[in-house]
Amino acid sequence: MTLLGWVSIGLTLLLVLVLARPTGIYLARVFHSEGARMPLNGLFGPIEKLLFKLFGIKETNQTWKSYATALISTNIFMMLLVYAVLRLQGSLPLNPSGIAGMEPTLAFNTTISFMTNTNLQHYSGESGLSYLSQTLGITFMMFTAPATSFAIAFAFMRGIAGKPLGNFFVDLVRSIVRVLMPIAIVAAILFVALGAPQTFAPTETVTTLQGAEQQIARGPVASLLSIKELGNNGGGFMAVNSAHPFENPNGISNLLHIVLMLLLTTSLPFAYGRIVGSAKEGRVLFVAMSIMFIMMLGIATTAEQAGNPALHQLGMAGPSMEGKEVRLGVAQSALYAVVTTASETGGVNTMHDTLTPLGGLVPLGNMMLNTVFGGVGVGFVNVLMYAMIAVFLSGLMVGRTPEFLGRKLEIREMKLIAVTLIIQPILILVPTAIALVFYPDTISNAGFHGISQVLYEYTSSAANNGSGFEGLGDATPFWNISTGLVMFFGRYISMITMLAVAGSLMAKRPVPVTSGTFKTSNATFGTIFVGTILIVGALTFFPILVLGPIAEHLTLWK
Template identity: 65%
Template sequence: MLAIVSIMVTLLLVLLLVRPAGLYIAKVFDYDKTGLDRFFGPIEKVIFAIGGIRQENQTWKNYAAALLVSNTVMIALVYVIFRTQGYLPLNPTHVPNMEPRLAINAAISFMTTTNLQHYSGESGMSYLSQMIAVVFMMFVAPASGLAVCIAFIRGLAGKPFGNFFVDLIRSITRILLPVAFVMAFVFIALGVPQTLEPNAIAHTLSGAEQSIARGPIGSFLSIKQLGNNGGGFVGANSAHPFENPDAISNFLQILLMLLIPAAMPFAYGKIVGNAKQGRVLFVSMALLFIILLSASLGAEYAGSPALNALGIDHSQGSMEGKEVRFGAAQSSLYSVVTTATETGAVNTMHDTLTPIAGLVAIANMMLNTVFGGAGAGLLHVLMYAIIGVFLSGLMVGRTPEFLGKKIEGKEMKLIALTMLITPFLVLVPTALAVFSHADTLSNPGYHGLTQAMYEFTSSAANNGSGFEGLGDNTAFWNISTGIVMYVGRFFPFITMLAVAGSLAAKKSVVETMGTFRTDTGLFAVVFLAAVLIVGALTFFPGLVLGPIAEQLTLKP
C-alpha cells in the first residue's frame, strides 16, 4: 500500500506542475515577455549576430532543411570528437579513441535524443567527450524536437512557421538551460558526483583494489532527464548510486522526465487558441499512461509462475534486476515513465522485467503517444488525432476538418507514410537480426526475439533503453541501429512539417453543426481508438511472437 501511495503522490505533483509549465512554454514560443528576457535577451542577440541568423519566418521546407542540415553537421562534428578523444585533454582514465562504427552510432544516437549506448559509459568516453559532445547534444537534440513541434502547431493554427534557429536557441535558453542548471545543483546536493578527478581507487576488505568511476555527473544528469535523453554517464545508468542515490533523486528524475512531454498539450492548446482541446489530449494520454502503468505493476507484483510454485513471496513485487533502494513499485513506475516519455534512462534492468512489464515498455515506444519525448511525442499525438478525425469523417460521409482546415488526400498520404515508417524500421530489421545474427542474442526463443525487437523499437522511437543481454557492439548492430535512429527521427519531422505546410496553405472553413468538434469527450474516445486500433494492431503480430508468447509459455 505504501508503494502505491508513493506513486500516487509522485503523479499528483507532476499533475500540479504540467499546466503552468505548458503555459510557460507557449509564452516562450509566442515571443511573449518572460522573467528571463533581461538575462538571456542580450545573450541571444550575440548568438544571432555571430551565427548570422536573420530572425525571419521560414517556409516549412526551409525550416525542415535547417533542421536536417544543422543536425547532420553536428553529428559529423561530434563524430570527430569521439574518434580523437584519446588524444584530447580531460581524459584522466586514458579512454582510447572510439572505433569508427561505434563512434557514428553514438553520434547519431545522442543527436536524435536516443542515447542508445553500445558501450559502457564510464569506460567508453572521456570526460571531454561526455561534457563537450554528449551534454552539448543533450541540449541541442531536445531543443530541435521542441522547435519542430512548435512549428507544426503554428502551421496547424495558420500562423507563420517561425525560424528554426530562433526556436532552437529559445528552447535552450528559456526552457532547458535554466531548469537543468538549477537541478544540477540539487542533484549534487543529494550526493551525485561533480568532479574532474580520475576514478577513485578503493581497497576492499579482502585486499583487492577496486576502481570506482566518477566524474562531472551532476550536470550531465539534469539535462539527461529534462531533455528526455536518457544516456548514462556510467554503464549502469540510473541504477548506479552515483546517478541515482536515493528515493528523492529517483522522484526528481521521474518528475523531470514527465515535465516537458506532459506539459506540451497545454502549450498546444494555448498556441492554437483552444485550451479545451489541449486538456482533452492530455487526459487521453494520461489515461493510456495509467492503464499501461497498472498493467506493468500488476505483472511485476504477480511474479513468475515458476517462482510462485517454489513458494517465494511476491507481496513486495518481483525484485529480480531491481535496486533494493527503490523496490519493485518505483522500478516499475520508472520503466513505464522512461519508455512513455522516450527518455531511455533506467533504474532497473529491463531485460529482467516480467514478459508483460516488458511488453508495456515496448508498447510505450511503439505508440510514441503516451506523452512521448520532448516535442516529438506531441507530434505523434497530433498525427493520431488527425487520423481519428479523418476516420470519423469517412464514417459520416463528410470531409474531415481539424482546426478549421480540411483534411484531404495529400495530408493523409503523408500521415500514412509517417505512421508506417516506424513498423517498417522495427519489424524488418528485427526479422533480419533474428535470422542472421541470432548469436548476439543472449536468450533463445521468444525472449531472444523480444531482445532484438526491443533494440530496434528503442532505436526507431529514439528511446535508447535496451534489453542489455544483447551483444550489441558489433558492426551489424551499430550500423543497423544507426540507420534506424536517423530515419526514425528525421523522417517523421519532415513529413509532419509537410502536412502542416499543406494545411497552412488552405483557407479556414466555417464551423457548422456538422463539424466534428475536437475538444469533447467523444473526440477523446475517437483519439484513443485511433491509437489502439491503428497504432497498436500494427505491431500486434510481433508482440504475440515475443512477450505475449513468452508469458503464455511460463510454467510453474
C-alpha cells in the first residue's frame, strides 16, 4: 500500500479518536442528568417537553420487565405501520416513478430489517421504494431503531451500576432529539454540499454521449445518508450503496461516512466510564476494542494489497481492485469494509463478495464477535457481556465469587448471559446448513466461496449488520422469511436477556472492595477481556470459517 494510503487511514482514525471522548461525555450527560443540568437544555428542552406532553410520557423509572415490554410493543407497532406503507406504496403519494407495492414476504423482510437496525436489502434501492417509503418508512426507522439501541444501552449501564434503569420512552425521545437528529441534520447539509442529491423530483432521463437514453435515479438521498451512517443503520438509497457517486461523491464524503459510522460507537466506552463512576473502566474497554480493530484492519488491508496469491505465482503481483471504486482505491475500500462491520453499520463502498478470502474473513469475524466496538447501543451491551464473562472465568480460576462493578455475578446472571451467548451461533449456523442443503440453486458460487456467501448472509442478519456478500438469489420467500426471523430473534432475545441481567444486578447490594477484588480497570483485565472474546467468541465459529474463507484462501496457493 502506498504511503498516501496509510496516511489517509491514519488521519481518519485520528479524527475519530479526537471526537470519541467529548462525544462520550456529552452522551453521559444526556442520559445521566436531569432537568437544567442536561447539556443544551435551552435548545432541546422545550422540544423534549412538547413531545412528552404530546405522547403522554411521564419521567418515571421502569422495572426491567416494563422497560422490555415498552420497547418490544413500541417496535412492533412501528413495524406494522411501516409494513402497511411498503405494501400500499403504489397507491400512496410521493411516488413519481409509479413503483408498485412490495410483495408480502419482501415487505416483511424489509420492515424487520430496518426496525432491527440491520438494513439488509433484498430489493434494489432506487427502484424498489417510493419517496414516501424512503422517508416515512426507511428514514423514520433509521432514527427509531438506533434510538432503541441507545435506550437499552444506557438502561443497561445504569442497571449494572446499581441505579434505576430509567424509562424507555424518555430514553427514546432523548436519543432522537438530543443526539441523532441534530448531528444528522448537520451531516445531511454537508453531504448536499459535497454533491449528494436531496430532492423529490422524479428520475431524470438523459441522453448519453453515444446517443442512448439513460435513467438517472435521484431523491432525498442526503437525509437518508446522514442517519444511515450515524445510526449504524447501513443499507442505501441506491442499489450499489456507498459505491454510488450520489451516495459517496468523493474522498471527503467517504471520510464523513467513516467518521459518522464510528462517532457514537467509539464514544460509548467513555460514556460508560462516566455513568459507572470510573473513567478507567471505560478507557480499558476502549483500548481493548481499539487493539482488536487495528488487528482486523491490518489483516484486511494487507490481504487486499497483496491481492490474489495465484497471480503472484504467475508474476502478476498487485493489489486486488476487483469490485472496488477506483475513486477510492484499496486503502479506503479496506478501511470502509472493516469500519462498517466493526460498527455494525452494513453500508459498503466496495462489493464484499469480491474481497480476497482473508479480506472477506475480517468482516465476517467482526460480525461474529460483535464486540470490535459493536454498533450503537446493543453492540456495546455485547461488549459488557463479554466483560462479565471475563470476570466470571477469572473468578473461577482463583476460586472466588466473581464481582462486576461491586456486585456479585451469580447463577441467575450467568444463565441469562449463556442464553445470550448461544443464541447467535444457533441463528447463524442452523439456517446456513438448511440453505446449503435445500436451496443450493440460489447460490451463485459453488464450493468454499458459496459457503462464505450463505454464512455471510445469516451472520449479517443475526448481528444486525445488513451488509451482504451478494451473489445470492435472495429475493425469494425462503430468504426473505428466514433472514427476517433471524434478524428479529437476533435483535430482541439478547435485548430481553441482558435487560434481565441489568435488573438483577441493580437489585443486589454492593460488595465492599477488598484486596481480593479483581480489578476491571487495568491492563490485566483488558488482556483477559480480549482473550475471552477470541477464545469464547472466535472458536465458536472456527469450524465453519475453515470450510469457507480459510479453505478458499488455501486453494489459491495450489
